[in-house]
Amino acid sequence: MSDDAAKSGRLRELRDFLRSRRARITPAEAGLPDGGARRRTPGLRREEVAVLAGVGVSWYQWLEQGRDISVSPQVLDSVARVLRLSNAERRHLYALAGLNPPAPEPAADHQGVEGLRRLIDTWMPFPAHIMDRYYNCVMYNEAAGWVLGMRPETTQNCVVDYFTDPTYRSRARNWEQNARRVVAQFRASCADRPDDEGFQAVVGQLKAASPEFTELWERRDIQDAGLIRKELDHPLVGELCVEATALKVPARPDLTIVLHTPLNEANTAAKLEWLASPEGRRGAMYPVAG
Structure with missing residues (x-):
C-alpha cells in the first residue's frame, strides 16, 4: 500500500471514529439543552463539539470530514475531553490524526x-x-x-x-x-x-x-x-x-x-x-x- 493510500485510509477512519464518538454523547451529558423533539442529531452536533472544545467550527468540521489539516496535542485533548474518550480512545485519536500517541495512563480502578x-x-x-x-x-x-x-x-x-x-x-x-x-x-x-x-x-x-x-x-x-x-x-x-x-x-x-x-x-x-x-x-x- 502506498503512503498516500495509507494516509487516505487513516483519515477516513478518523472521520468515522469522530462521528461515532460524537453520536454517543447526549446534550444533557454535555450540559446542553436537548432541544426536545426538534433535535434530529442522535448526539452532539459538530458545532456544539467545536464550541465546547474551544476550537473553530470550520476547523472541527474539517477534522471530522477527514481533511488533511494541521492538529496539535492541545486541541486533540480538548476534543477528547468533550467526547469523553477513554485513555485508549484518546491514544487512538492521536494516531488517526497523525500524531505520536501520549503515554498510556494507569486504570482508575483497582x-x-x-x-x-x-x-x-x-x-x-x-x-x-x-x-x-x-x-x-x-x-x-x-x-x-x-x-x-x-x-x-x-x-x-x-x-x-x-x-x-x-x-x-x-x-x-x-x-x-x-x-x-x-x-x-x-x-x-x-x-x-x-x-x-x-x-x-x-x-x-x-x-x-x-x-x-x-x-x-x-x-x-x-x-x-x-x-x-x-x-x-x-x-x-x-x-x-x-x-x-x-x-x-x-x-x-x-x-x-x-x-x-x-x-x-x-x-x-x-x-x-x-x-x-x-x-x-x-x-x-x-x-x-x-
Whole structure:
C-alpha cells in the first residue's frame, strides 16, 4: 500500500471514529439543552463539539470530514475531553490524526490489580512479583518469598534490595554478572522520566548505600528490560536456574510483572514444586534470595 493510500485510509477512519464518538454523547451529558423533539442529531452536533472544545467550527468540521489539516496535542485533548474518550480512545485519536500517541495512563480502578494478583498466584509454584515504575515491589507470590527472599523486612524495592540485602547476595551465584544488567535497565527506566523525583530518590538511596551501584551507575549503560538468567543456591534444594521475564501491562503501564520460569537445568522445576509441597513448606524456615 502506498503512503498516500495509507494516509487516505487513516483519515477516513478518523472521520468515522469522530462521528461515532460524537453520536454517543447526549446534550444533557454535555450540559446542553436537548432541544426536545426538534433535535434530529442522535448526539452532539459538530458545532456544539467545536464550541465546547474551544476550537473553530470550520476547523472541527474539517477534522471530522477527514481533511488533511494541521492538529496539535492541545486541541486533540480538548476534543477528547468533550467526547469523553477513554485513555485508549484518546491514544487512538492521536494516531488517526497523525500524531505520536501520549503515554498510556494507569486504570482508575483497582480491578486490574486484583487480576494481576490472580495471575501471579496462578504462576505458583514458580516465583512471580509485580513492581511499579520505581522498582518498588507491589506484590509477590509465595514462591517469590521462598526462592527470591522477598519479605516484609527488606526495603521492598527490587533494585535497592539487589545491592543491599545480604541474603540476596549470599544466594545469587551470578550476582556480579546480573548487577550490570539491573543497573542498565534501571537507568533506561529513569531516562524516560529524567525529572521524576521518585527515580531521583531511589538513585540517591542507592548511591548512599552501595559503592558498587555507584560505580555501575556512572558507566551510564542503557539496556531494555527483558530476560535475565538467575542462578541461585537454595539451602534446601541446592542449585536453581530460572529465567526472569519482565512484562508490561497495557491497562497498568505503571506496573511490570516479573515471571520466573524454571530452566531445563538442575532439575529446577521439580525442586520448585517440592518447595511448594507441605514437606517443603515445613523445611523453609528462613528466606532465600534470588
